[in-house]
Amino acid sequence: GVNAQKRAVALHHLDSPWRPSDLEQREGRAIRKGNEISKHFADNKVDVIIYAVEKSLDSYKFNLLHNKQLFITQLKTNSMGARTIDEGSLDEKSGMNFSEYVAILSGNTDLLEKARLEKKVAVLESERKSFSQNKAISVHKLENIVNTVNGNNDLIARAKSDRDNYMSRAVRDSDGTVRNPIRLDGVQGSNPQAVGLKLNEIAKNAYTAGEYTKIGTLYGFSLLVKTETTAKDGLDLRINRFFIEGEGNVKYSYNNGHIAGNPLLASRSFIGALEKIPSLIEKYEKENEKISKNLPVLQEVVSSVWRKENELKDLKTELDALDRKIQLSLKPVEQGEDKTGEKQDGRQQIPVPQESRKLTETEKAVQSLNDLASGRLSVKDFSQMCRETQTAQPSKEENTSPVTGNVPKSGNQSKGFKI
Numbered sequence: 378g379v380n381a382q383k384r385a386v387a388l389h390h391l392d393s394p395w396r397p398s399d400l401e402q403r404e405g406r407a408i409r410k411g412n413e414i415s416k417h418f419a420d421n422k423v424d425v426i427i428y429a430v431e432k433s434l435d436s437y438k439f440n441l442l443h444n445k446q447l448f449i450t451q452l453k454t455n456s457m458g459a460r461t462i463d464e465g466s467l468d469e470k471s472g473m474n475f476s477e478y479v480a481i482l483s484g485n486t487d488l489l490e491k492a493r494l495e496k497k498v499a500v501l502e503s504e505r506k507s508f509s510q511n512k513a514i515s516v517h518k519l520e521n522i523v524n525t526v527n528g529n530n531d532l533i534a535r536a537k538s539d540r541d542n543y544m545s546r547a548v549r550d551s552d553g554t555v556r557n558p559i560r561l562d563g564v565q566g567s568n569p570q571a572v573g574l575k576l577n578e579i580a581k582n583a584y585t586a587g588e589y590t591k592i593g594t595l596y597g598f599s600l601l602v603k604t605e606t607t608a609k610d611g612l613d614l615r616i617n618r619f620f621i622e623g624e625g626n627v628k629y630s631y632n633n634g635h636i637a638g639n640p641l642l643a644s645r646s647f648i649g650a651l652e653k654i655p656s657l658i659e660k661y662e663k664e665n666e667k668i669s670k671n672l673p674v675l676q677e678v679v680s681s682v683w684r685k686e687n688e689l690k691d692l693k694t695e696l697d698a699l700d701r702k703i704q705l706s707l708k709p710v711e712q713g714e715d716k717t718g719e720k721q722d723g724r725q726q727i728p729v730p731q732e733s734r735k736l737t738e739t740e741k742a743v744q745s746l747n748d749l750a751s752g753r754l755s756v757k758d759f760s761q762m763c764r765e766t767q768t769a770q771p772s773k774e775e776n777t778s779p780v781t782g783n784v785p786k787s788g789n790q791s792k793g794f795k796i
Contacts, residue, residue: 382409387424393438397446487703494696501689508683515678522668522675529661535625536661539598540654542623546596547651557648561593561600573640580617580636589620589628595647598623603634621647629654 385407394400407415407423415423429435548556558567564575579592585604593600601620606613618634631649745762 381406382412384414385412385423386414386419387426390425390427393427393429393435393442395438395441397442397449400442487699487706491696491699491703494692494699498689498692498696501685501692504685505683505689512678512681515675519672519675519679522672526665526669529665532627533658533661533665535627536654536658539623539625539627539629540658543596543598543651543654555648555652557595557645559593559595559600559644559647562591564593569644570640573637573643576619576636576643576646577638577640580619583617584615585617589622595621596651598647598651600647601628619646621650629657 388404388407390400390403394403404423404425408425412421412423415421429439548558550556557569559572560567561572561575564571579602583590583602583604585602587604587606589601589603591599592602599622601622603618603620605616605618607616608614617636618630619636620628620630620634622628629650631646631653636646637643
């Protein structure tokens with residue numbers, strides 16, 4: 378938010394940020410409206426200078442910025458060619474990948490290749506895990522759909538049986554109205570007024586403790602009542618609901634089982650429930666047709682296999698071989714070296730102090746990182762050491778003298794070791 382654009386003629390990036398937007402934000406301090414000096418004396422341009430150290434982590438970091446900016450540009454212009462993007466192992470969230478850090482600093486191509494192989498293996502294992510999770514979800518969905526379809530088909534078959542029985546037994550008047558020869562317990566005859574009053578009495582006073590209780594018959598179907606208890610305002614309310622059930626053991630209701638207060642309408646509630654059977658069958662048939670559309674896709678996912686298993690296996694084999702090669706190169710004692718104190722030619726050998734072996738470039742880089750991690754080396758000294766190795770050439774004496782791995786203290790005479 379610094380308003381320095383009025384007299385800014387050049388912008389110097391002393392370090393590289395993690396995000397392209399941060400780089401753009403910096404440049405926006407100078408490259409903006411109101412820059413009088415650049416407009417009158419520099420052809421309305423501002424110099425932008427970026428500093429970087431050759432053969433250092435700066436190249437890795439700028440490559441990271443390039444990948445991020447490419448992804449952002451492709452996303453904004455709708456020109457992405459892939460679903461994922463690899464930003465590298467170095468970013469503002471995960472921080473430094475030390476295996477790749479060692480590889481870059483030491484110049485050991487085997488270590489760098491190992492870091493890349495590890496990353497490929499991690500990506501493939503993550504992909505395999507995602508595939509397995511999606512497959513498990515698909516298996517669960519497929520089982521639910523199959524169970525639902527089978528349950529609906531069974532219900533449809535039983536409902537069709539009840540529909541056929543009702544259609545064959547129902548008696549209609551000349552105008553097509555279905556007669557209502559209902560037989561209700563405690564009521565003589567089928568007088569609609571008397572039946573309606575009795576149903577309202579049952580709805581008000583009956584208590585079945587949650588069980589279905591038979592109260593009469595109609596066209597061979599059983600008339601049932603069930604007491605349901607609901608809580609409202611801290612009180613238990615009892616509600617009696619009415620159903621009609623046939624040989625298919627499917628319970629049908631009209632107006633959700635609630636009886637009408639009008640006696641004439643109440644007496645015909647069970648006829649209305651039977652008349653709804655065809656629409657109920659149609660409802661479940663449509664539901665089956667809708668959910669069955671997903672069956673082929675789910676079956677294909679469930680029967681599929683992850684096709685990169687061999688690729689992952691080959692990468693792991695290659696990684697193991699490379700790791701063994703690296704471990705052999707890091708052995709502190711050469712094979713075949715005589716042990717002190719052993720007898721040779723039948724004579725006791727006098728122990729001779731071993732001359733310190735010179736560390737390899739890889740060992741130096743690993744040791745420096747260990748010192749940094751354990752606190753024996755500060756970040757400031759480590760950074761100073763890395764900068765000095767870019768320009769300082771080791772003397773002849775340094776090349777021949779043993780290296781103990783101790784990090785030199787900061788000062789003008791300290792040159793560090795070559796990386």
